[in-house]
Amino acid sequence: MAASPLPSFDSLLLYHDLLETPQGAAMAAFLGAAPRGGEEARMAYLRLVRTMYAADPVTGPTGDAWQDHLLHHLLRAENAFTRAAAGGSVPAALREAAAWDLRILEQLFRLSGPRCLAIAGGRSDGGSRGEVRLDGLPTWSGRIEGDAGPALAPGFREMARRLAEADDWAGLVDDLAAFHRAHGCGAVACSWFLTWDGRRLQVVEQPDVVDLDDLAGLVDQKKAVQENTEAFLRGGAGQNLLLYGPRGTGKSSLVRGLAPRYGEAGLRLVEVARERLGSLAELYRIVRKHPQRFILFLDDLTFEADDADYRAFKSLLEGALERRPPNLLLYVTSNRRHMVPERWADRNSPEDAEVHGQDALEERLSLADRFGRTILFLRPDQDEYLAIVEHLAARRGLPIGREELRDAARRWALWQNGLSGRAARQFVDELEAKRK
Incomplete structure (x- = not known):
C-alpha cells in the first residue's frame, strides 16, 4: 500500500x-x-x-x-x-x-x-x-x-x-x-457548438464545421449575416434573421460557419430541433445566466396551418410577457418565405371560409414579419455554380485543369442534384476522395 x-x-x-x-x-x-x-x-x-x-x-x-x-x-x-x-x-x-x-x-x-x-x-x-x-x-x-x-x-x-x-x-x-x-x-x-435537449445545453461531440471562406457565391448574404453577428458581439441588440430559399443554397452552412469564426469572441451556436420549441422559455432562462452571446439555430423550420407550436413560437420570438434575453438571437432557415404553406383556397374566400378570411391569412403569415431581417438565397446559375466548384477545388489544392474540372462538374450536376452550392461541394468531395 x-x-x-x-x-x-x-x-x-x-x-x-x-x-x-x-x-x-x-x-x-x-x-x-x-x-x-x-x-x-x-x-x-x-x-x-x-x-x-x-x-x-x-x-x-x-x-x-x-x-x-x-x-x-x-x-x-x-x-x-x-x-x-x-x-x-x-x-x-x-x-x-x-x-x-x-x-x-x-x-x-x-x-x-x-x-x-x-x-x-x-x-x-x-x-x-x-x-x-x-x-x-x-x-x-x-x-x-x-x-x-x-x-x-x-x-x-x-x-x-x-x-x-x-x-x-x-x-x-x-x-x-x-x-x-x-x-x-x-x-x-467546453465548446462553441451546442445543442438543446429540452432541459440543458449539451456539447455537439462531432460538429459539422464549416469555414466561411469555403462559401463562394454568397457575397451579399455573408456580408449581411456577418455584419449582424458582429454588431451583436460588440454589445448591440442585433436582429433575428430569417434565411430562406431553395434547398442546397448555403443557408445552413453559413450559420454553422459562424461558430468557428466568432467562437473566440464569445459566440455560442445552439442548434434547437423542431420538437424542442415548446421548451424555449426554459432555454431563455438558462442563457440569461451566461455572459456569452448565443445564436439559436433552427434549421429548415416550417409549420402547418394547425400546428400547435406555431403561436407559441411566434410569441416567444416577439410579444411574450417574458422578454427575450439580450444575449440571444434566433437565426432560422426555411425553404418557405413565411414558414407556413400558402394555398389558393386561403385567398379565394369560398362560401364555407372564414368571414374575415384576409385577417386569418394575415395571422398565418405574420410570423416572418417578427424577424428583424429576411435574407434571400437563390439557386446559382451555371456560371455561378462552376465558380463555386473552382473556388472549392482551389481551396483544397486539387491538381486538375480548369476545363477538365468544369466539364466534370457539369456532368455531376446533370446526373445528381442540379445546380446548387451543395451539389458543388458534393462534387468536390467526390473528386477529392478519388484522388487520395
Whole structure:
C-alpha cells in the first residue's frame, strides 16, 4: 500500500459531483478499499479499470483516461464558484473554497493508471500511460491522445494543458476564475457548438464545421449575416434573421460557419430541433445566466396551418410577457418565405371560409414579419455554380485543369442534384476522395 494517505472525495466542497460520474464513483470505491488490501482491494481495482474502459472517452492532454476525465469534469463544472467566476465577481470565501478543492483535485489527478496499479499491489514501470498487463493485473491506457477535435474550444484545451503541467493547482485559482469569466461554465465553457435537449445545453461531440471562406457565391448574404453577428458581439441588440430559399443554397452552412469564426469572441451556436420549441422559455432562462452571446439555430423550420407550436413560437420570438434575453438571437432557415404553406383556397374566400378570411391569412403569415431581417438565397446559375466548384477545388489544392474540372462538374450536376452550392461541394468531395 502507499505510504502516504490517499486522497478522499469526501473533503470536496464545490466539485463533489465528480463522485457522481461512473469514473469518480469507481475511483472513490477503490480508494476506500485500497488501505484494507486483499481481495476487496483487488476487486475494487478491477472494477475501476472496467469503468475506465466502459466510459465514453474524452480528449485531453495526458493520454490517461482518469486524468483527462478529471480535467474535463473540472473545467465544465457548474457550481457556485464557476457561476460566480463567469459572472465576473468571486467572493473571497468562495475563492478559498475553490482553492481548497483544487488541492484535493490535484491529488486525485495524480492517480494515473500506473499509480493506481502500484497502489493495488501491481508493479508500475513509472510510465505516463502504463502497460496492458503488469504482474498479472491489468491497467487502463489513454483512449484519445493529443489535441482535441473541433468540438472542444481552444481556450478549454489550453486551460486543461496548464492544469496538467502545473505543480500547484491552488495557485491557479485566479487563472481558473479568469477562464470561466472568458468562456463561461458548464457546456458553454467546453465548446462553441451546442445543442438543446429540452432541459440543458449539451456539447455537439462531432460538429459539422464549416469555414466561411469555403462559401463562394454568397457575397451579399455573408456580408449581411456577418455584419449582424458582429454588431451583436460588440454589445448591440442585433436582429433575428430569417434565411430562406431553395434547398442546397448555403443557408445552413453559413450559420454553422459562424461558430468557428466568432467562437473566440464569445459566440455560442445552439442548434434547437423542431420538437424542442415548446421548451424555449426554459432555454431563455438558462442563457440569461451566461455572459456569452448565443445564436439559436433552427434549421429548415416550417409549420402547418394547425400546428400547435406555431403561436407559441411566434410569441416567444416577439410579444411574450417574458422578454427575450439580450444575449440571444434566433437565426432560422426555411425553404418557405413565411414558414407556413400558402394555398389558393386561403385567398379565394369560398362560401364555407372564414368571414374575415384576409385577417386569418394575415395571422398565418405574420410570423416572418417578427424577424428583424429576411435574407434571400437563390439557386446559382451555371456560371455561378462552376465558380463555386473552382473556388472549392482551389481551396483544397486539387491538381486538375480548369476545363477538365468544369466539364466534370457539369456532368455531376446533370446526373445528381442540379445546380446548387451543395451539389458543388458534393462534387468536390467526390473528386477529392478519388484522388487520395
